[in-house]
Amino acid sequence: MSKFLEFINQDKPVLIDFFATWCGPCQTMSPILKQVKDDLGESVKILKIDVDKNKALANKFQVRGVPTFILFNKGKQVWKQSGLITKSDLKHIILKNQN
Template sequence: MKSNFKNIVNADKPVLVDFFADWCGPCKMLIPVLAEVKKELGDAIKIIKVDVDKNKSLADQFQVRGVPTLILFKKGKKVWRQSGVLQKADLIQIIKSS
């Protein structure tokens, strides 16, 4: 995942990474929000999910201490980061303005 991750976030389009865990309640609340964001923005963004329990080194690399943690990358650069659940409208605004 680690080498593939670098290729994914270096893409031309923005990439929103959702660091999550299966046991996390708020992470489950975020699933439909991310689905709506993808539905609205379509091909303008790529959204990927990273299970922190299965990808500990990646979570450590980005100092993910709580889940869910969202990180937005543009051309490989981290442009925004926040932990917790966001509403669809707020997330779309952040993606468009970052």
């Protein structure tokens, strides 16, 4: 948990993708997340967290369905959404929450 807190306390937006390997929509989001990372580069960090392997963390952030995305800025949760999201919407949300 302390490594996670350290990770989200960066000076750039940090997007957490709570996913499950058996989840179809999660698999759909995987290439979209890669494209977002490719487009935004070092201006954002993206971390994928398997809810089946990290139940305590998923519970802490009240993840009830997958995929669930949570965006942190300087350690503070600024946005959360479950389900599919388009690349352009995701990029817009990340860029809007840069400082």
